[in-house]
Amino acid sequence: MLKTTPLNAAHRAMHAKMVDFGGWDMPLHYGSQLDEHHQVRRDAGMFDVSHMLVVDIKGENVRGFLRGLVANNVDKLTLSGKALYSCMLNPEGGIIDDLIIYFLTESWFRLVVNAGTADKDLAWIQSQAAQSAPQLTITPRRDLAMIAVQGPNAPAKVWATIPGSQAVSEALKPFQSATLEPYFIARTGYTGENGFEIILPATEAVTLWEKLHVAGVAPAGLGARDTLRLEAGMNLYGQDMDETTSPLESGLAWTVDLKSDRDFIGKQALQQKPIKQQLVGLRLLDKGVLRGHQKVIVQRNGLSGEGEITSGGFSPTINQSIALARVPAEVTVGDQVHVVVRDKQLAAKVVKYPFVRNGQVLI
Amino acid sequence: MSIPAELKYAKSHEWVKLEADGTVTIGITQHAQELLGDMVFVELPQVGRNLAQREECAVVESVKAASDVYAPVSGEVIEVNSELESAPEKINQEPYAAWLFKLKLSDPAELDGLLDANGYQQALESEAH
Structure with missing residues (x-):
C-alpha cells in the first residue's frame, strides 16, 4: 500500500x-x-x-x-x-x-x-x-x-x-x-x-x-x-550521497563546520580520513544523455583513474546533457573526461556547478 | 489515440509499415512514447547495416530513461530519419509519422509473425495486468 x-x-x-x-x-x-x-x-x-x-x-x-x-x-x-x-x-x-x-x-x-x-x-x-x-x-x-x-x-x-x-x-x-x-x-x-x-x-x-x-x-x-x-x-540524497559517502567528497564541504571547537557526530572521522574523491559537474560535448552510474574515465598528466556519474540527465535549459560525477580529487575544472555510454566513450568537460541559477545558464 | 489498423506491430512497441515498393518503415508506438515521456535524444542505426530480427538497433532517450529499439523484422537499413536527431520531440507529437528507419526486408515472411492492430491492443491490455 x-x-x-x-x-x-x-x-x-x-x-x-x-x-x-x-x-x-x-x-x-x-x-x-x-x-x-x-x-x-x-x-x-x-x-x-x-x-x-x-x-x-x-x-x-x-x-x-x-x-x-x-x-x-x-x-x-x-x-x-x-x-x-x-x-x-x-x-x-x-x-x-x-x-x-x-x-x-x-x-x-x-x-x-x-x-x-x-x-x-x-x-x-x-x-x-x-x-x-x-x-x-x-x-x-x-x-x-x-x-x-x-x-x-x-x-x-x-x-x-x-x-x-x-x-x-x-x-x-x-x-x-x-x-x-x-x-x-x-x-x-x-x-x-x-x-x-x-x-x-x-x-x-x-x-x-x-x-x-x-x-x-x-x-x-x-x-x-x-x-x-x-x-x-x-545533491539528491541516495543518489549523489549516502551513508557511505563523506560530505567532503560530495561537494558539501561548505556545509561542514570544522573550524569551531564544537564536537559533532562524524567530526573525528572526517578529520582523519584523507579526501580522495570529489563531486564535479560534467557537460557532455558529444551527443547523447548522461545517466546515473555511468563510468567516467579520467586521463590527465599521467593520472589514469575512474569515476562514476551520480546524477545525470538532459538539461532542458541548456539543451544538452549534464551530470554530477564523483571523480578522483586531482581532476580540475576544464579537464576533458570520457563517459562510457553503452558501447561508446563520449567526451565531457568538467565544469563548475551550479549549471543554471535564476534562469541563467552559468556554464 | 487509436492504434492505426494499416500497420503491423511488435510486442516491443515498434510499428512497421509495408511500403508499395516492398520496403518497410519502422517507428515506435504511441504507447511507447507515452511511457517514456518527453524525448530528448535519438540514436539511429548506420545506413547499410544488416539487422537480425529482434536485434537492438536504435536508442530513444527521454527525460526519464534510455530505451532500446529492436528490429521487428530482419533486413538492411536503407534510410534513417535524421531529422529526429535535432527534433526528437516529433516522436511525442506524431509517433506514427515520426519514423526512425527503413529496411529492405531479408525475409518478407517475417511480417506474418507480427501483430495486427487488434493483436497489439490485446498485448497492451495483458501488459497492463
Whole structure:
C-alpha cells in the first residue's frame, strides 16, 4: 500500500502520471515534464513536497543538542526564522541525510528531512536525544503538508493568493522564513529559482493548491523537480550521497563546520580520513544523455583513474546533457573526461556547478 | 489515440509499415512514447547495416530513461530519419509519422509473425495486468 499526501486526489484530478517514489504515490508529471521545467524557470510552478517530513524539536536547549547532531553549525542561526542546510552524519562521517533546520525560538527548532529517510532519521534523532538531551520533545508532523512554489513569478503569485503574505515575506532573504498562521513561509527551494516552500496544515493543502492554480501557478511533478535541481547543482540524497559517502567528497564541504571547537557526530572521522574523491559537474560535448552510474574515465598528466556519474540527465535549459560525477580529487575544472555510454566513450568537460541559477545558464 | 489498423506491430512497441515498393518503415508506438515521456535524444542505426530480427538497433532517450529499439523484422537499413536527431520531440507529437528507419526486408515472411492492430491492443491490455 503506497503512502499518499493530502494532495493525492488533486494530482489525479489534474491528470498526473503517478509513480511509486520510495513508497509514496507521487506525481511524475502532469503531461510534459519539459513544459513543467520551463514553466518553473520562466514563470512559476508548484510541487507537492508533503512526502518530506517536518520534525519539530522543542524543549530546553535544543540548540545544544543540534550542535552535536549535525555537521553545519547551528550557531549561525541567530535570527528567528533563519534556516540552515546541513548534513547529519554517522560516527564514520557518512551522510545519514541532508536536511534544513529552521530556528524559531531557543526552545523550538524545526527540521525538514527527506521522505525516503524519514523513519531512519527520526529513529536516529530520538536515540541521540535519549542519550544527550532527554528533556526534548521530538514530534514528527505528519499533520502538516508542504507546497513548494518556485519560479521568477512565484512570489507575486503567492502574494496574490494568500492575503497578508506579501507583508511578511517580501523582505525575506534566501533561507529565511516567516509565520502567517496557519502558514509557515520559507524562502527556500530545490530548483535554483526564487520562491517559497510553504508548510501548512494538511487540511488546508487542497484549498491552497487550487487557489495557486487559479492564480496561474502550474503543477510540476517529480520529473521536473529532478531536472531543475540537477541544473541548480543540488545533491539528491541516495543518489549523489549516502551513508557511505563523506560530505567532503560530495561537494558539501561548505556545509561542514570544522573550524569551531564544537564536537559533532562524524567530526573525528572526517578529520582523519584523507579526501580522495570529489563531486564535479560534467557537460557532455558529444551527443547523447548522461545517466546515473555511468563510468567516467579520467586521463590527465599521467593520472589514469575512474569515476562514476551520480546524477545525470538532459538539461532542458541548456539543451544538452549534464551530470554530477564523483571523480578522483586531482581532476580540475576544464579537464576533458570520457563517459562510457553503452558501447561508446563520449567526451565531457568538467565544469563548475551550479549549471543554471535564476534562469541563467552559468556554464 | 487509436492504434492505426494499416500497420503491423511488435510486442516491443515498434510499428512497421509495408511500403508499395516492398520496403518497410519502422517507428515506435504511441504507447511507447507515452511511457517514456518527453524525448530528448535519438540514436539511429548506420545506413547499410544488416539487422537480425529482434536485434537492438536504435536508442530513444527521454527525460526519464534510455530505451532500446529492436528490429521487428530482419533486413538492411536503407534510410534513417535524421531529422529526429535535432527534433526528437516529433516522436511525442506524431509517433506514427515520426519514423526512425527503413529496411529492405531479408525475409518478407517475417511480417506474418507480427501483430495486427487488434493483436497489439490485446498485448497492451495483458501488459497492463
